[in-house]
Amino acid sequence: MTGLERGGRGVAGGGPLLLGVRHHGPGSARAVRAALDAARPRVVLIEGPPEADALIPLASEEDMRPPVALLAHAVDEPGRSAFWPFAEFSPEWVAIRWALQHEVPARFIDLPATHTLAWEKEEGDETGKGAGGGGEGDSAAAGAAGADAETATDAEPGGGAHTGAGAGAGPNARVDAAPDADADADADADADADAGADVEAGPQTSATAADGSPVAADVRIDPLAVLAEAAGYDDPERWWEDVVEHRGVGEGDAFAPFVVLEEAMGALREAYGSGGHDRDLVREAYMRLQVRAAQREFGDAVAVVCGAWHVPALRQRTAVAADRALVKGLPKVKADMTWVPWTYRRLSRFSGYGAGIDSPGWYGHLFAAPDRPVERWMTKVAGLFRDEDRIVSSAHVIEAVRLAETLAAMRGRPLPGLGETTDAVRAVMCEGSDVPLALVHDRLVVGDVLGEVPQAAPAVPLQRDLDRIQRRLRLKPEALERELELDLRKETDAERSRLLHRLRLLGVAWGEPAASRGSTGTFRETWRLRWEPELSVRVAEAGVWGTTVLAAATAKAEADAVSAQALADVTGLAERCLLAELPEALPVVMQVLADRAALDTDVGHLAQALPALVRSLRYGDVRGTDTGALAGVAAGLAERIFVGLPPACAALDADAAEEMRRHVDAVHGAVGLLGDVPAPDHRDLRGRWHSVLRVLSARDTVPGVVRGRAVRLLLDEGELGQDEAARVMGLVLSPGTPPGDAAAWIEGFVGGGSGGGMLLVHDERLLGLVDAWLTGVPAEAFTDVLPLLRRTFSAYEPGVRRTLGELVRRGPGERGSVSAAGTGIPGFAADLDAGRADAVLPVVRLLLGLDEPGGGPSGPSGGPGEVEKDVDNDLAGVAG
Numbered sequence: 013m014t015g016l017e018r019g020g021r022g023v024a025g026g027g028p029l030l031l032g033v034r035h036h037g038p039g040s041a042r043a044v045r046a047a048l049d050a051a052r053p054r055v056v057l058i059e060g061p062p063e064a065d066a067l068i069p070l071a072s073e074e075d076m077r078p079p080v081a082l083l084a085h086a087v088d089e090p091g092r093s094a095f096w097p098f099a100e101f102s103p104e105w106v107a108i109r110w111a112l113q114h115e116v117p118a119r120f121i122d123l124p125a126t127h128t129l130a131w132e133k134e135e136g137d138e139t140g141k142g143a144g145g146g147g148e149g150d151s152a153a154a155g156a157a158g159a160d161a162e163t164a165t166d167a168e169p170g171g172g173a174h175t176g177a178g179a180g181a182g183p184n185a186r187v188d189a190a191p192d193a194d195a196d197a198d199a200d201a202d203a204d205a206d207a208g209a210d211v212e213a214g215p216q217t218s219a220t221a222a223d224g225s226p227v228a229a230d231v232r233i234d235p236l237a238v239l240a241e242a243a244g245y246d247d248p249e250r251w252w253e254d255v256v257e258h259r260g261v262g263e264g265d266a267f268a269p270f271v272v273l274e275e276a277m278g279a280l281r282e283a284y285g286s287g288g289h290d291r292d293l294v295r296e297a298y299m300r301l302q303v304r305a306a307q308r309e310f311g312d313a314v315a316v317v318c319g320a321w322h323v324p325a326l327r328q329r330t331a332v333a334a335d336r337a338l339v340k341g342l343p344k345v346k347a348d349m350t351w352v353p354w355t356y357r358r359l360s361r362f363s364g365y366g367a368g369i370d371s372p373g374w375y376g377h378l379f380a381a382p383d384r385p386v387e388r389w390m391t392k393v394a395g396l397f398r399d400e401d402r403i404v405s406s407a408h409v410i411e412a413v414r415l416a417e418t419l420a421a422m423r424g425r426p427l428p429g430l431g432e433t434t435d436a437v438r439a440v441m442c443e444g445s446d447v448p449l450a451l452v453h454d455r456l457v458v459g460d461v462l463g464e465v466p467q468a469a470p471a472v473p474l475q476r477d478l479d480r481i482q483r484r485l486r487l488k489p490e491a492l493e494r495e496l497e498l499d500l501r502k503e504t505d506a507e508r509s510r511l512l513h514r515l516r517l518l519g520v521a522w523g524e525p526a527a528s529r530g531s532t533g534t535f536r537e538t539w540r541l542r543w544e545p546e547l548s549v550r551v552a553e554a555g556v557w558g559t560t561v562l563a564a565a566t567a568k569a570e571a572d573a574v575s576a577q578a579l580a581d582v583t584g585l586a587e588r589c590l591l592a593e594l595p596e597a598l599p600v601v602m603q604v605l606a607d608r609a610a611l612d613t614d615v616g617h618l619a620q621a622l623p624a625l626v627r628s629l630r631y632g633d634v635r636g637t638d639t640g641a642l643a644g645v646a647a648g649l650a651e652r653i654f655v656g657l658p659p660a661c662a663a664l665d666a667d668a669a670e671e672m673r674r675h676v677d678a679v680h681g682a683v684g685l686l687g688d689v690p691a692p693d694h695r696d697l698r699g700r701w702h703s704v705l706r707v708l709s710a711r712d713t714v715p716g717v718v719r720g721r722a723v724r725l726l727l728d729e730g731e732l733g734q735d736e737a738a739r740v741m742g743l744v745l746s747p748g749t750p751p752g753d754a755a756a757w758i759e760g761f762v763g764g765g766s767g768g769g770m771l772l773v774h775d776e777r778l779l780g781l782v783d784a785w786l787t788g789v790p791a792e793a794f795t796d797v798l799p800l801l802r803r804t805f806s807a808y809e810p811g812v813r814r815t816l817g818e819l820v821r822r823g824p825g826e827r828g829s830v831s832a833a834g835t836g837i838p839g840f841a842a843d844l845d846a847g848r849a850d851a852v853l854p855v856v857r858l859l860l861g862l863d864e865p866g867g868g869p870s871g872p873s874g875g876p877g878e879v880e881k882d883v884d885n886d887l888a889g890v891a892g
Contacts, residue, residue, distance in 0.1 A: 028303055028312060029053060030327060032273050032320030033103035036359065036369050038379035039256035043269045044103040044317055048110045050266040053315035055306050056111040058104050059299070059322070060096055060120035061128070063349045067469070068120075070351060071105070072112040075466035078105060079354035079372075083548060084125035087346040090472075090552035092129055095545065097354045099372060101379035107317040121302035121316070123295045123339075130343035235280050235321060249370075253429045257378060278324040294342070296325040297335035304332065350470040352548040355491040356459035373459030374430050386428050387413055393437055393452055402448065404441055412440040430457070462491035462543065473559035475551045481511055481561060489543035495526065498537040509537050513592035514565035517572075518554040520547055562594075569597035573604040580620040582608055587624045602645065609649055615660040618653050619675035625649065626682040646686060650697055653679055654704050662713040666756075669715035673760060676708070676718060680725050702731050709740070716744075716753045720760025724771075738777050745785035754785060755797035755804075763804040769812035776819065783820060 029051050033040035048056070064082045078100045085093035098105040111118035240251035256269065299318065303326060306314045316326065359372040369375065374389075381388045390409045397404040416428035416436040425432070434449070434457075442448045467479070482488065485508050498505040512523040523539040557571075558564035569589050576582045582605045589598050609621070625646045657679075661672055683701045708714050708722040723740055726732040732740075743749075744757045762772055762782075772779040789797060805813065 028314035028316050030323045031270050031317045032323035036099055036102050038101040038375050040103040041101045041106045045106050046266040054310040054313040056107050056118045057121045057316045058107055059122045059318040061125040062120045063125050064120050068118050071108050073466040077464040080351050080463040081354040083352045084347050084349045085552055086129050087348055093549045101375050121299045123298050126344045126347045127342040129347055130345040239276055273320050274323045277320045281324045294338050297338040301335050351465040353463040354545050356461045358545050360458045371457045373456050386416055408441050412436040460492040472552050472555040474555040477560045493542040496539045496541055500535045510593045514561050517565050517588055517592055518568055520550040566594050566597040569594055570600045573601040579608045579617045583621040583624040615656040619679050622649050622682045623678045626685045654700055658707050661718050664715050669717050673717050673721050676721055716756030717760035720757040724761045741781050751789050751793040751797045755800040759800055759804045769808035773815050
């Protein structure tokens, strides 16, 4: 006699054993395991896509470590995808593992992914037509909400699968027999708000509620909220923890929790119906057909693990013909399915691919530590704080446990929950601060666990090549964000850099470039790495370009070059090809670049394109890349800018003038990098650029902000003397110049973050000219020039602004006293003050460790020459 027969054939009557669960609920997971141990069914049916039946045996592999997810994607459109995430504490995962351990068949019985993905495509097409007032609510909005995407592990009511389109966040994968676009969009969007209810809930029915009042079809109920309110709770999560999660294991009848939950869901379905959401009806009809098929094969020794909301519908007796009619004629697409790693952080999200639970790390702890969970949790928290160099003792742990238990008793709870433990940690270990508590939430309550899948899992060829490269380069994907410092002079680091750049070109943003700390050399790179589950979709999408990372990146670069609209896009692509070392793609990109550059006559476009092209020339030094072809193109582009820039700067309004000033800065920096790069028929680019700047600085038709910037650049390059710069500024700031033009010139000369403030600090003649001009601006014109001046000086560092204020406050007599005393650099004394210099020598010796405590000379007894010798030896690493 089977356990099912001993238990009375099912939970609430005859037929299969229906185990209604809360997805990702550790209490439900433990109850499922106990029920299966007691019932010993001959087959286990699980809510999920039937195409994944062949992948179930992989769950027993040693290399399979949850959290993981089933990924389904359309073969012809990999970006259209769906995820079914599983955690270790998911009831469905427990059911799968139980079936494999007891050699019992396990099958998925939800609507096939081939219909789910096809339905999404049709709904997306209808949305694109803009029919009626918004259709499926705009696919982007519905997708961002991640609405209704429910799977065998999803927490949301009445859904199908976490799906993605394009960027990976498409509308949810529910199916409607007679879709009402507007109602679906609203219901889908509202589903996320109720995602905390892992017990599935259908939306409100368009018929009537229990009190006879009409219920809107686009309003969803949260079944946990309804049940919690009936029990006198204002927080559904607290109610669920008290009645399920804190229930002891192995106490009483193993089927009792499911009987009670089925009765509760039955009452809710009777009151609210199916919610007017026909997709639930289609899914439940398909599941009933699969249950009947299993009963014909195995009798009533069938166990079904599904969302509790569906249990009354599966228990309902319906005609086979009626169920078949509901699922007949559903659209189809060819779909592939595999296992992919998942993360706790993704489980914690209500939108996108998230499964909709707040605290996966806490749930995982409750599942793994059913005995003394509070004590074990506080020990984890203490260990985390100690790793972060915070002082936490055993007494803190003991006191925190006592406080959590006291809070639970005061609040009438059977055991401390997450709220009580959090309050106790804040009070005892964090001294009332939420700052360290945020670390606990991020590292423990949510967690950074990344699952693993075995190599035997199906994958596209590009994914397998990526896995091989990751293993060879010892670059393991991790859910926790980390920084990676690369030295491109080392072959392994250079290969890592090439891999990350190639993946970025393919749209697989595993790593993001970051500013290097402590070095500005081109041989160093810093990356921030973080693997997100949807990157598996990006890899599948990129598989259309090739079967290896190199081949796919090359094909993608060539296609992007041909389809690029702007010249700057092509030059940026050339730079990325050099970074990714794609020698086969570079000739195609360079040909497109030459063609676009020859046809483009807009100086602004040319100026935008030149910096990226010139930056690319540097990579030949470190990466060993031949950039000879780039030199000629860059030099030719620079000469075209030299010719076209002066006419392009004439008759510009304020906004266009500011944009042109930025172009001038960009070209100046590019020409400085280009330097004396050998290029046929292109000589002395710097000299020609200086001539262009002189032309710009002298033309009255050029806006003041551009003229001022040209003078400043010439001054910085040493092409214009201090006296000449002061003379030009004096002419510009003369009474004959309109105040607005003069203010624009000042903004160009000393504005922005180009060190203009320090120039005024150290050259008091220029500061005096600005001061004299400003005090002479007529009152009626002062209001007009004030915004320009405020924008100019507000960009300075606070210290620079303070110093300028002090100089202005002293007045012109005192300001000029220092610079007038000598013939040196304006603002500096003529000779070195030896006394002030010698005063710092003891501090320098102390900082460099030249004065050992208790021995060696103290003070400058050896003279400046000896100190300099010691310093040089120490810096060179030579023992003194």
